[in-house]
Amino acid sequence: xxxxxxxxxxxxxxxxxxxxxxxxxxxxxxxxxxxxxxxxxxxxxxxxxxxxxxxxxxxxxxxxxxxxxxxxxxxxxxxxxxxxxxxxxxxxxxxxxxxxxxxxxxxxxxx
Amino acid sequence: xxxxxxxxxxxxxxxxxxxxxxxxxxxxxxxxxxxxxxxxxxxxxxxxxxxxxxxxxxxxxxxxxxxxxxxxxxxxxxxxxxxxxxxxxxxxxxxxxxxxxxxxxxxxxxxx
Numbered sequence: 725x726x727x728x729x730x731x732x733x734x735x736x737x738x739x740x741x742x743x744x745x746x747x748x749x750x751x752x753x754x755x756x757x758x759x760x761x762x763x764x765x766x767x768x769x770x771x772x773x774x775x776x777x778x779x780x781x782x783x784x785x786x787x788x789x790x791x792x793x794x795x796x797x798x799x800x801x802x803x804x805x806x807x808x809x810x811x812x813x814x815x816x817x818x819x820x821x822x823x824x825x826x827x828x829x830x831x832x833x834x835x
Numbered sequence: 836x837x838x839x840x841x842x843x844x845x846x847x848x849x850x851x852x853x854x855x856x857x858x859x860x861x862x863x864x865x866x867x868x869x870x871x872x873x874x875x876x877x878x879x880x881x882x883x884x885x886x887x888x889x890x891x892x893x894x895x896x897x898x899x900x901x902x903x904x905x906x907x908x909x910x911x912x913x914x915x916x917x918x919x920x921x922x923x924x925x926x927x928x929x930x931x932x933x934x935x936x937x938x939x940x941x942x943x944x945x946x947x
Contacts, residue, residue, distance in 0.1 A: 766941070767939050768936075773935055824878075826877065827877075
């Protein structure tokens with residue numbers, strides 16, 4: 725699976741959009757971009773995933789650049805409950821494959 | 836919503852005990868996984884199963900075994916618990932190729 729690079733931490737004001745970047749310059753054509761988050765003392769929570777096109781669901785939007793070498797997760801109106809570690813993972817579609825979590829980005833939403 | 840339920844949030848066991856960690860999912864998912872999470876090491880895959888009675892070793896299977904007798908249930912067994920198995924254990928499930936994993940809230944196991 726391709727390696728990802730994320731900033732160590734970010735701050736965001738409550739009610740503002742949180743934009744979390746991820747670099748995955750070695751991504752291959754059959755690899756998806758997945759985003760998870762982990763709130764303290766809980767299991768990782770799936771947020772969104774995509775292959776080429778931008779994706780949106782009730783939680784977030786995923787913007788993938790045209791060359792697929794980077795992506796941005798957007799939380800449109802961050803709340804205090806969105807404070808968590810956010811992981812960007814790139815992997816092939818076979819779900820039985822190992823899911824390699826890097827260090828992620830600590831997002832702190834502040835009032 | 837997918838629900839993955841782990842039987843215990845916190846567990847304390849003694850060295851040498853046999854330990855059972857249970858996981859149940861309610862979405863008829865084919866694939867189930869056991870990970871452990873340790874500070875600085877991230878999540879590491881112990882075992883996974885893609886069908887009833889089927890299992891595959893992950894990255895760190897030593898000291899563990901698994902059982903999947905029913906589709907919804909995946910058990911992790913520590914045959915003889917040791918202190919280096921003190922960790923957060925996470926169960927997950929997914930429905931198939933490309934599908935995301937859905938995790939339970941974890942079991943924090945302490946072996947003394």
